[in-house]
Amino acid sequence: MTAEATENFSARTIDFHAHAILPSYINALKILKIDAAAEEGFPLPKWNVEAHLQFMDAAGIDFTILSMATPHISDKFAAREINEEFAELCRRFPKRFGFVATLPLPNVEGSIEEFHYATEKLGALGVKVASNSDGVYLGDEQLDPIFSALNEKKSLVIIHPSPARELPRKNVVTGKVMALFEYPADTTRAVLNMLANRTLEKFPNLKIIVPHCGSFLPYMKQRADSMFKMLASMNLMEPVNFATGFEKLFFDTAGDPMPEQFDILLKVTNLDKIIFGTDYPYVPAQVILGRKKLFDKEISRRGWMEKIYVDNARTLLGG
Numbered sequence: 001m002t003a004e005a006t007e008n009f010s011a012r013t014i015d016f017h018a019h020a021i022l023p024s025y026i027n028a029l030k031i032l033k034i035d036a037a038a039e040e041g042f043p044l045p046k047w048n049v050e051a052h053l054q055f056m057d058a059a060g061i062d063f064t065i066l067s068m069a070t071p072h073i074s075d076k077f078a079a080r081e082i083n084e085e086f087a088e089l090c091r092r093f094p095k096r097f098g099f100v101a102t103l104p105l106p107n108v109e110g111s112i113e114e115f116h117y118a119t120e121k122l123g124a125l126g127v128k129v130a131s132n133s134d135g136v137y138l139g140d141e142q143l144d145p146i147f148s149a150l151n152e153k154k155s156l157v158i159i160h161p162s163p164a165r166e167l168p169r170k171n172v173v174t175g176k177v178m179a180l181f182e183y184p185a186d187t188t189r190a191v192l193n194m195l196a197n198r199t200l201e202k203f204p205n206l207k208i209i210v211p212h213c214g215s216f217l218p219y220m221k222q223r224a225d226s227m228f229k230m231l232a233s234m235n236l237m238e239p240v241n242f243a244t245g246f247e248k249l250f251f252d253t254a255g256d257p258m259p260e261q262f263d264i265l266l267k268v269t270n271l272d273k274i275i276f277g278t279d280y281p282y283v284p285a286q287v288i289l290g291r292k293k294l295f296d297k298e299i300s301r302r303g304w305m306e307k308i309y310v311d312n313a314r315t316l317l318g319g
Contacts, residue, residue, distance in 0.1 A: 012062040014313040016158065017211055017254040017277025019069040020099075021047035024085040028078035029071070039071045039163060041177035045281040049089065053096060055285040059278070059292055063095070065125060065158075068102040069282075072130035072162045076104035079114055087122035100126045100158050105133035108142065112149045119153065125317070126156025126207070131190035135165040139193030144202070151203035156316065158209045161187045179282070184215035191217060191249070192224055196237065200245035207316055209250045211277065213261040214268065221246060221268045250316060252277030253308075258294045271304060275312050 021044060029036055029044075036044040056064060066089070068082055079102045086099040101118030103111040118124035127150065129138060136142065138159065150157060161183035167175045174181035191210055194200060200208070210217065225242040232239040251265055254277035265274065278288050299305055 012313070013060055013309045014276065014317075015056070015061045015064040015278050015280070016209060016275050016313070016316075017252045018052075018064045018066055018280045019047070019282065020049075020052070020066045020086065020089065021045060021069050021281070022082060022085045022089070024078070024081040025069060025073070028073050028075065028082065032073065032075060032078065034071050034073070036069075036071055040179070042179060042282075044069065047281045049093070051285075052280065053093070055280060055288070056096065058285065059289055061278070064097055064280075066090075066097055066099045067128040067158055067160065070130075070160065070162060072105070072133055072160075073102065074104050074107065074133055076107055076110035076114065079104040079110075080117070083114065083118045083122055083124065087118075087124070090123065098123075098125045100124055100128045100156065103127050103129060103146070105130060105146070106136035106140075106143065108145050111146045115146070115149055115155075119155070126158065128158045128160055130160055130162035131186040132162050132164065137193045138190040139195070139197040139199050141197060144199075147199060147203045147206065151205045154205040154207065156207045156209070159187060159190065159211060161190075161211070161215075164189070184212055187211060187215040188217055188220055191215075192220065195224070195242055195245045196228065196240060198238070198240055198245070200248050201241060204248070206248070207250065208248065209252055209275065209316075211252050212255040212279075213253060213257055213265045214251045217249075218264045218268045247273075249273065250275055250312075253295065254279040254283075256291060258291065258298055262295070262298070271307055272312060272315070274308055275316060276309055 066086060073079060082102045090097045090099055101115060101124040103114050105111055115127055131138060163178050163182055164186055167182060169175035187210065200206065228240050228242055231237045250273050251269060252275050255261060280288060299308060
């Protein structure tokens with residue numbers, strides 16, 4: 001990122017986790033015959049730019065980094081159209097919106113091509129990657145060429161969950177509504193796979209954001225570190241520097257951070273790695289405003305407002 005662009009982000013409240021439901025995306029779902037409501041167990045929310053801007057003003061959000069909604073789309077032509085539309089939206093509102101590029105994962109060549117095009121020609125601030133794409137998980141070595149390209153550019157990488165390929169959907173509530181359990185579970189599965197396969201060690205320049213207050217990672221950190229060491233001692237996996245990989249991760253606050261999740265997250269990471277996210281419009285504006293009021297009250301009491309909303313965002317976007 002250029003010095004001029006970095007300066008534009010200074011001293012601003014940035015939402016790192018929000019989506020735009022663009023016409024190009026809705027059209028791609030129709031063409032690819034993807035039923036978002038059936039896959040997610042949750043209706044695709046309505047979105048328009050005017051309502052999003054009104055929400056940002058009400059929430060005190062200066063700038064939002066938009067990403068494609070879910071379900072994930074792996075078609076490279078659809079990805080190009082979505083990225084072009086994101087870029088046009090951001091050109092209309094350069095002081096309010098930026099975007100991270102949609103990649104047609106797990107297509108390696110197509111994803112590298114789209115990464116370069118979106119960041120070099122369209123002004124994308126980084127990329128969004130699904131926890132799994134057609135069953136190929138982050139950390140899979142076949143994706144290493146993509147992460148190598150991202151690493152060269154010190155890219156921002158925003159992880160977003162995607163449903164596992166096979167789920168117990170019948171008569172199991174966690175298999176019906178993805179946001180309840182499967183999304184945090186699949187995020188956790190993907191990050192553990194990245195740690196196990198040393199993705200963050202091999203590509204140390206990546207700036208990776210884990211969504212939803214770390215998903216289940218606060219619980220899994222100690223267990224996974226211990227299990228990885230045990231498995232390595234039994235020659236069942238290669239030794240992994242778990243701590244080195246984990247400490248590189250950033251975490252957004254999308255979800256319901258107060259009163260418990262935020263403090264749980266702080267047990268496994270430090271304050272420097274926490275940034276703000278809303279998950280708008282999947283979470284309605286009024287719900288976010290209520291949650292943010294509680295969150296602001298607590299972090300203000302602790303003297304952390306500037307740290308989370310400004311300083312950490314500047315660090316993440318500035319190098």
